[in-house]
Amino acid sequence: MKKYFLLAVAVLLVSCKEEKEKPKVTYDSAAKAKTETPKPDSSSVAIADLPVQITGTDYLIHPIGDIRIYDKKYDSGSSASSDVSYRISNYSEFEITGYLRNMKFQAKGSDSLTVLTDKPVLIQSASYLKAFADKGKPQLLVYTLSDMDTNKDGKIDAADIKSLYISTVSGERFTKLSPDMWELIDWRLVEQRDRLYFRTIEDANKNGEFDKEDLVHYSYVDLGEKEWKAVAYQPI
Template sequence: MKKSLTYIALAIIGTLVSCKDEVKKPKVIYDTASKTNTVAKTDSTQIEIADLPIQMEGTSYLIHPVGDLRVFEKGSKARYGSSSVNDVSFTISNLGEFEITGYLQNLKFQKVDSDSIRPLTDKPALILTATYLKTVADKTQNQIMVYTLADSDTNKDGKIDTSDIKTLYLSNISGERFTKISEDFQELVDWNLIESRNRLYFRTIEDTNQNGQFDKNDVLHYNYIDLASKKWEVKSYKPI
């Protein structure tokens, strides 16, 4: 009887695992007819709003986080602990020490002595983090922002979201020189600043077997950028 119950339990677990595998979506779908990135269309039904501006310490620019108005089911709590009216959250970002996080459509930059506001990008994107490298600025006078974001609809589901490939970008504190430093169709694993060398190290993973997933069978790439240099040149290294 115990063995029968065990077999039944295993069968149920197997079915659940099978179902889980079936619904798992690929991060990237390859189009053999075209090598260009897929760009999702902007959802015209969303209402775009901006948070109040942020000024990173020691800089002369204001940063305006821009994103979609979030509506919650009655009684639910706002994601970032923000105030809400009628279950609508008017806060779209969260501020840590020199870092802005959220699910943002854009960031807009404004010099403190100017009324002119410029966008970081004119293309669809989902910005997850924007980090000001304060220690690099203190040592080199290079005021640099680092971004993690999704910049294209890699899984071709008609939208850019967290199910798409995450990439790494840099810009000046003014939002200018917005530059992608990770390779197309490589998922950003992580990044780390080595302050003593003014180097930004980062890892990406390449879907070498092109099965649409990033797993143990794929290849990790190791890279760094010397942020003391005016030229942002990605250099590879091999720790293993």
């Protein structure tokens, strides 16, 4: 009995290790990740949260996501049911977070909705650059999201590479700032220079993971320019 128990534990540990070490990038299919669109999940049900109006702006933002279903098991083990969550986003401190499939924008005095993108994405955060707007500058949103199925598991989710995007508060000029296949580390607004700084990491050794052997890149975007373009710089 003890022998079988130890064997079961060993199998469980190996399974957990394999799951943990699942790469973010599958390079034999990385080229296809840019061109192939994952098929929609037929089991998912799209839903919108109640709209958010960021203070100081004239637009309502409608977060769009999927209904989440959680399995619930009873102690008896004889029956089970499912809990359904209709909440797909959170809003606090000028930031919308969640696992969003899209966003729609509605101007003050209008009933028309404008969609952010027609491409499959998973938006994890949308941050309003309040300090920049308070200086009389354009009202902008910065997004962290996944836009490619980089691990080729047939879906775009939080297990894929995260990228950096920007748009106006109306959802227009939706622009990618970070390079394809480079993982976003973090970003920061530097108010004194009207610049958005960010770091990305390149999987230089092509092992499918982001680790100390890879290359960290430093970039900034001049938000006051007509065209948002990432500029590389070398602090070290």
